[in-house]
Amino acid sequence: xxxxxxxxxxxxxxxxxxxxxxxxxxxxxxxxxxxxxxxxxxxxxxxxxxxxxxxxxxxxxxxxxxxxxxxxxxxxxxxxxxxxxxxxxxxxxxxxxxxxxxxxxxxxxxxxxxxxxxxxxxxxxxxxxxxxxxxxxxxxxxxxxxxxxxxxxxxxxxxxxxxxxxxxxxxxxxxxxxxxxxxxxxxxxxxxxxxxxxxxxxxxxxxxxxxxxxxxxxxxxxxxxxxxxxxxxxxxxxxxxxxxxxxxxxxxxxxxxxxx
Numbered sequence: 421x422x423x424x425x426x427x428x429x430x431x432x433x434x435x436x437x438x439x440x441x442x443x444x445x446x447x448x449x450x451x452x453x454x455x456x457x458x459x460x461x462x463x464x465x466x467x468x469x470x471x472x473x474x475x476x477x478x479x480x481x482x483x484x485x486x487x488x489x490x491x492x493x494x495x496x497x498x499x500x501x502x503x504x505x506x507x508x509x510x511x512x513x514x515x516x517x518x519x520x521x522x523x524x525x526x527x528x529x530x531x532x533x534x535x536x537x538x539x540x541x542x543x544x545x546x547x548x549x550x551x552x553x554x555x556x557x558x559x560x561x562x563x564x565x566x567x568x569x570x571x572x573x574x575x576x577x578x579x580x581x582x583x584x585x586x587x588x589x590x591x592x593x594x595x596x597x598x599x600x601x602x603x604x605x606x607x608x609x610x611x612x613x614x615x616x617x618x619x620x621x622x623x624x625x626x627x628x629x630x631x632x633x634x635x636x637x638x639x640x641x642x643x644x645x646x647x648x649x650x651x652x653x654x655x656x657x658x659x660x661x662x663x664x665x666x667x668x669x670x671x672x673x674x675x676x677x678x679x680x
Contacts, residue, residue: 424478436463436474436485443489449513450496450504457509464490464512503628523571524563534559537571543579550578555605570616577608642673 422431435444446452452460463474472485492513494501502510523533531551538549564570581604584590594602602610627644629637649659650670660667 421476421478424476428478431476434474434476436472436488437483439488440485441487443491446490446492448494449492450494450501452505454506457506461506461509461512522564523567524565527560530560531556533568534571534575537568537575541572541575541579543575550604552605555608558605558609566616570612573616574608574612577611578604580611581607639673639676642676646670646673 473482535546535549539546584593629640653659656667
């Protein structure tokens with residue numbers, strides 16, 4: 421509301437009111453502070469007519485907002501959201517859940533996804549999208565932890581290659597250290613691997629540790645870590661290799677946790 425704080429020179433319509441009879445999209449909700457979650461809980465409580473009640477900052481008058489479709493998005497798992505969101509806020513937003521699998525779990529759709537990205541980036545049509553065999557084998561081998569962002573990066577590198585190739589004065593850019601010409605695959609692979617974020621494939625798993633003595637908390641964590649890795653890799657031997665320990669260590673983690 422006008423005068424609510426320094427610089428508030430006029431009344432403004434907030435996002436919830438702007439989205440009346442439409443859609444309001446909340447992205448990266450796992451990053452919301454608890455203070456904001458608490459405020460949103462009050463705003464998102466509907467009355468008997470399915471209307472939201474909000475207030476402008478600096479105003480005591482309530483504004484009634486007709487139906488708004490609210491979409492909340494996150495790249496965290498449901499369990500991770502349970503751990504980081506206020507319980508009441510989590511319950512309020514988890515009504516109809518749609519879980520979209522990451523691209524690394526849908527490699528059979530990789531070529532179609534690639535064609536769609538090529539078209540969306542305005543680099544061409546699906547019909548003239550680059551799909552030579554070697555390139556597609558490499559593309560399908562990638563985990564793509566950045567999902568569509570990674571496909572967009574690859575499309576940009578490939579498009580740059582095609583542009584540079586048409587420019588005779590810039591051909592030296594398309595050569596390797598031995599002055600040999602680079603293929604499209606070699607150029608794209610080099611640039612993607614050079615600038616792609618290496619920590620984006622870090623896997624986070626939730627664990628619940630009861631507060632107590634430090635040694636007991638460590639045992640609890642080790643037990644959960646061992647169980648999670650055995651579940652992930654399918655055997656204690658493979659889990660031990662991934663963790664850089666021996667199988668006996670994982671067995672001991674389980675035994676020491678079960679001791680009274």
